Amino acid sequence: MKLLKKVILYFIVSSVFIFILGSVSAYFVLKTLIAEEVDETLISEKNRIVKQLEQSAESIPNWKTIHLEVRQIKGNFAEKETLSDTLIYTKDTGEFIPLRQLHFYTRIKDKNYRITLRRSLIEKEDLVAGVTGLMIGIFIATILLLNLINYRSERKLWKPFYKTLQSLNAFELDSQKALNLPSVNILEFEQLNKTLNALTEKLRRDYRNLKQFSENAAHEMQTPLAILRSKLDIMIQDQSFSDEQLQNIRSLYNALNRLSRLNQSLNLLIRIENQEFNRKRKVDFSELIKQQLENLSELIQIQRLSVTTDLDADFVTDFNPFMAETLISNLLINAIKHNVPEGRIDIELNARRLRISNSGQKPKVNPDILFERFKKANPSSDSPGLGLSIVRQICLQNGIDINYAYVNARHTITLYF
Amino acid sequence: MNILIIEDEKELAQSMRHFLNQEGYICDVALNFEEAYENIQLHSYDCIVLDIMLPDGSGLDLLQKLKEEHSRAGVIIVSAKNALDDKIKGLNLGADDYLTKPFHLPELSARVKSIIRRRQFEGDKQVVFREIRVYPDEHRVFVNGTELDLTKKEFELLMYLIGNKNRALTREAIAEHLLGDQADMLDSLNFIYTHIKNLRKKIINAGGGDYIKTIYAIGYKFGEK
CATH class of the missing domain: 1.10.287 (Helix Hairpins)
Structure with missing residues (x-):
């Protein structure tokens, strides 16, 4: 996952929490603010109502609406006014609406009245919906904006980094060129x-x-x-x-x-x-194999080995002649050395691969390490165990894949060109 | 026959001189470029054994000088640096042979002999050891006038043995002569044993003597009883 995507993901996850927390607090803060506002309105309303009632000469009838209730009461009344929340059912909409109400008592022309003023509160659900909607809106806008900025700046900001990465990928320890990364203006x-x-x-x-x-x-x-x-x-x-x-x-x-x-x-x-052998020429591998077999013919005869070849004579490739010779010679000698009396060597060459397979004892060591230095099939042998490492090194330098297998009592080494 | 050994390593130069002296060659030793150059100016040599890396110059330059002066000496380059480039350069400059250190002294001796033989007159191009007569260029061998049917390696083996007659030869030296670098990688004892056996049999069957003697722990020696 790209670093940037990861950063954005973390950002999104943490902002979800922040937004939830923010929404909840915003809800309560808003609610409190609105309630205070309504309370203030109710108080100022009260003063207006009281003034109006005092001015009206006739006796005041009992009055009852949602927003105003006036009732004449007998006897004494409490001085205190009370503010409270209430729910009242309305027939019009068929639902309870939340209201803030102010009860107070007043005495007008020797008559006592109990007056209730009500102001509707914004419904909780509406508030929640409003706040949530707003928050989600801000949230989405932020993410979009962030992504846009990142996307825009990514190419520019990260360009030196990708360049460095590219240079590192191409870097070879034994090449003549130093890495030489350029100086950039991001610290x-x-x-x-x-x-x-x-x-x-x-x-x-x-x-x-x-x-x-x-x-x-x-x-x-x-x-x-x-x-x-x-x-x-x-x-x-x-x-x-x-x-x-x-x-x-x-x-x-x-x-x-x-x-x-x-x-x-x-x-x-x-x-x-050290790549001392990098001068390449056209090398005819089938000719080379024939030559080397000829050189080794007497050694092959002594062990009474039978050799079959299936060589594509048209296969000519650019190779360093010395390396080609060393490669073939080492492989053939290997096939002779690790053979059994009256065994076989089969050589197959075409444009795709060279396969040399020979009868022989099961290797005593793990085949995976046969190509490593100083590893030999027979630990007691005098040979330094470098033959196959040389083969591997030559293959490595010429981009040839090499594979070893021991199947049906036969060692098979395949080189894929 | 005069031979000049140009080698900066004193011990090695002495070994070479000692060995080649025993073959009847008269050897001079030069330990550096200057000495070598002086010797070349003063004397005429049949063969020069030339180390490429000299403390005060390159053997290749000496080789070039020799060729400019149309020296008749055969040149064997001896170098620790078995770099292909040096070999090609040396041979292109007109060296006759190339030997990589560490080499076997009998190998050096065989090569020197071969070079000197090649530079002799046409008619002399045969090698005779008692009843055995070898024509090196034609790869033919006669024992008491009967031609032997030898394989290529058997022929090379015989040439090597005759060239190093009365010398103790290790199996390794023989193997390296016959197989070159490949001798290193194979168990060559069996190979040498088989070839010696076959060669001995072929010579005896043609009425020749048994000249190949086994030396305990070391190898073989070719020579009269």
Whole structure:
């Protein structure tokens, strides 16, 4: 839900309460005011009536209407005048109407009179209806106006915010461009942009440093590895070693090989991540697959694997040749490595996808993590477990979706172009 | 045969010199650009092993100078930076081969041998080891005059073994020679074992000697008994 809509919703909910409260108080205030007004009218009326009665010479007859009652009374009368509310039934409309009445006693020409003056009060219902109607009117008008203002100002006011959002969406940590959000004249957004600029700049710097570091580390490691290997190569030429010493040299050699393999794979991963291979050319994948199968044919023969291919020769796409080669080679080697003797490899290629499926043991680890670094199907193997991460990294950089499934004792990796 | 090793890492340069000396090559070592340039001016080499990253210059510039002077030396670029660009640049500038650190010394030796052989006169383009005669360009092998039917990898294996005769060779070095980078990713021992076995059988069947010896824990050695 948009922030603005949410704000309006809160506003509406709270204004409903405010309006109800306001209406109730308005009702009582108005009622009191009206009653006071009527009381004042009654008092001034009384004075007028009394004057009129005094001036009339004849005796005053008893009189009875809704608004005025005059009755001659015998005996004494109370001095006090009383104000009260009353309801009187009227035949004309057939309903009770609320009235305010003033009883008072007066003595005119030695005769005592009890006089009642009445003024109708505005009916409660009318008042309630009036107040409610008014309030609802104001309420609706306010909401409409608010919405209108919001709608009008939203585009203008929130424009910098949406711009910031857009820039953030397009922002890539490893891109050459800084975020560079512009300065705006709304304080909050200005602060937001400033903070984001600083934050992303720091992120970019840290990322660059880290990348630089891993790049340098992998690179610098190659020379000492080369020295170690060359010294071992010379050492094993010596024929005077005992079997035990040779065994130790073998262990050294194995460890060195693991290390240099690891280093090479990491190096490759880093360089793919650094987008060192972004020069693209037309790559004929079916030709590439045939070539790689040819290269690997003897390894395939040793395991007595049978390979079937269904390759669309017309499928040519823009790809970095080195990455394409690494991708295919890693996938095929993977299919050979995790196969069983006399197993199968089936390769299917068309414009939509590349699918390589091979027979093999059920993976011992969760397939979801197979593409992660240093995760391998067989934890005891010497391989660094980077082959599929390299595949994934290449796919990631070329916008290829990758999927792995183990069905019917077959590993199937599908790349969707 | 004279070889110039241009490598700023002293230890590595010495290893290379030691190994190539044993092959009968005469080696000079240059530890920087200046030394290397001086050596090139003064001597004539058959092969130059060239590190691209030198403290005082780029190996690629040296390569360019060599080519401008129409040097007859074959050049093997050796670089820690297995950047594709460097490789392409180097080969475009006229380098004959490219090797990535860390490499196996027998691999370097095999490549040096191959370059030198390629630069020799036409008629000499055959390699002979006792009764085994190899024509590298035609991929043909004869044992006592009988042609062997070898697969591509078996042929490469034989060339490598002859090129490194009397050397202890690790299974890994052999695998890397035969499979390149792919050797890293596969369990290559089985592969090497099978190929050695087949090659040995084919040579013996053609009346050749059993020249492939197994070295405990290490690998193999090709040579006379």
